Amino acid sequence: MLGGIHFFLGSALSLSLTRNFFIAFLIGFISHHLSDYLPHLDLNIFKKNHQTINDWDIKVWLLVVSEFILFLLFTFYFIGRLDFNLQKIAVIGGLGAIFPDIFTLFIKTFFPNLKIFNFYFFIYKIFQSYYSS
Numbered sequence: 182m183l184g185g186i187h188f189f190l191g192s193a194l195s196l197s198l199t200r201n202f203f204i205a206f207l208i209g210f211i212s213h214h215l216s217d218y219l220p221h222l223d224l225n226i227f228k229k230n231h232q233t234i235n236d237w238d239i240k241v242w243l244l245v246v247s248e249f250i251l252f253l254l255f256t257f258y259f260i261g262r263l264d265f266n267l268q269k270i271a272v273i274g275g276l277g278a279i280f281p282d283i284f285t286l287f288i289k290t291f292f293p294n295l296k297i298f299n300f301y302f303f304i305y306k307i308f309q310s311y312y313s314s
Contacts, residue, residue: 182221183245184282185252187213188275192256195274196267205270209277217308233290281305 191209199205224241237245260271285305288298 182217182219182223183248184279185249185255187216187278187282188249189252189256190216191278192260192271192275195277196260196263196271200266200270202270202273205274206277206280209274210280212274213278213281214305214308223309233293234286235290 187209191212194212195205195208198208224244227241230236256271256275260268263271285302288295289302
């Protein structure tokens, strides 16, 4: 699943379930893995392995950036009339929801030999690849 929909879902779930910033981030983080377990399209539509940012071509960048901007606009449209504290909950929940992808891409791109997170990457891949491959 791409980042924009993760951000949108994490924001919506956080707003509906908590008023605590830490828990909002955690809800977003958990929602990322659960939503990746659902059937979805991802970068797999390009039939090429995109494990690191270095593997991305212009089509991947266009898809990722445009989808993220679209759902970011949706998110801010829906939270625009809320109290500022609720808006912060939504943004923190959204950040928690995109954190797994950002973290994974960052480590695999810039620190590919760092093995300390291999257990997390193993769990991440179980959820990520269940339906998307």
